Amino acid sequence: KQEVTQIPAALSVPEGENLVLNCSFTDSAIYNLQWFRQDPGKGLTSLLLIQSSQREQTSGRLNASLDKSSGRSTLYIAASQPGDSATYLCAVRENTGKLIFGQGTTLQVKP
Amino acid sequence: EAGVAQSPRYKIIEKRQSVAFWCNPISGHATLYWYQQILGQGPKLLIQFQNNGVVDDSQLPKDRFSAERLKGVDSTLKIQPAKLEDSAVYLCASSRGGGGAFFGQGTRLTVV
Numbered sequence: 001k002q003e004v005t006q007i008p009a010a011l012s013v014p015e016g017e018n019l020v021l022n023c024s025f026t027d028s029a030i031y032n033l034q035w036f037r038q039d040p041g042k043g044l045t046s047l048l049l050i051q052s053s054q055r056e057q058t059s060g061r062l063n064a065s066l067d068k069s070s071g072r073s074t075l076y077i078a079a080s081q082p083g084d085s086a087t088y089l090c091a092v093r094e095n096t097g098k099l100i101f102g103q104g105t106t107l108q109v110k111p
Numbered sequence: 112e113a114g115v116a117q118s119p120r121y122k123i124i125e126k127r128q129s130v131a132f133w134c135n136p137i138s139g140h141a142t143l144y145w146y147q148q149i150l151g152q153g154p155k156l157l158i159q160f161q162n163n164g165v166v167d168d169s170q171l172p173k174d175r176f177s178a179e180r181l182k183g184v185d186s187t188l189k190i191q192p193a194k195l196e197d198s199a200v201y202l203c204a205s206s207r208g209g210g211g212a213f214f215g216q217g218t219r220l221t222v223v
Contacts, residue, residue, distance in 0.1 A: 099204070100156065
């Protein structure tokens with residue numbers, strides 16, 4: 001049974017810092033991995049999608065990497081801003097299409 | 112392209128009452144998901160449809176929850192009767208082929 005874990009559960013950093021969020025999964029037979037952002041009281045916004053054959057994806061200040069063999073993905077946020085404060089969720093998609101989420105990392109960026 | 116639409120946005124009901132949520136996925140998306148998200152936790156999959164067939168409903172409490180996706184487009188999730196522990200946000204998402212999933216704004220259910 002696939003399990004997705006995100007560490008840390010919460011993170012507080014000063015504005016301008018570069019930071020890394022971690023996601024690990026127990027079964028490496030995944031189809032793709034997706035990072036989402038969730039603001040309080042809102043739905044999920046897709047940030048980056050990495051297919052199983054890819055190693056990384058970049059969008060602006062965000063970079064996500066995938067190491068399928070070790071069951072790990074990281075989300076790197078460069079030069080963090082207060083507007084980056086949110087909960088970040090990773091989800092792995094199995095070959096059946098099932099999408100399994102981690103518990104999320106709640107990020108606070110202080111001005 | 113229109114996103115995933117959900118209604119209502121908010122619902123407050125008393126325990127033992129029934130409630131229904133509606134989802135309209137992105138046009139052309141064959142896969143539709145319903146998730147339950149309890150405050151402070153990650154979303155938990157309730158049911159996954161491929162067109163109008165159920166792919167996975169292993170975590171759906173079938174004694175009180177039901178879902179359908181008639182004609183492989185819109186979907187409805189129902190709870191009858193509701194319990195206090197059903198208070199959560201119910202999220203609908205859709206995807207096409209090997210692409211990513213897109214989520215609606217969710218329905219916040221409060222059971223009192």
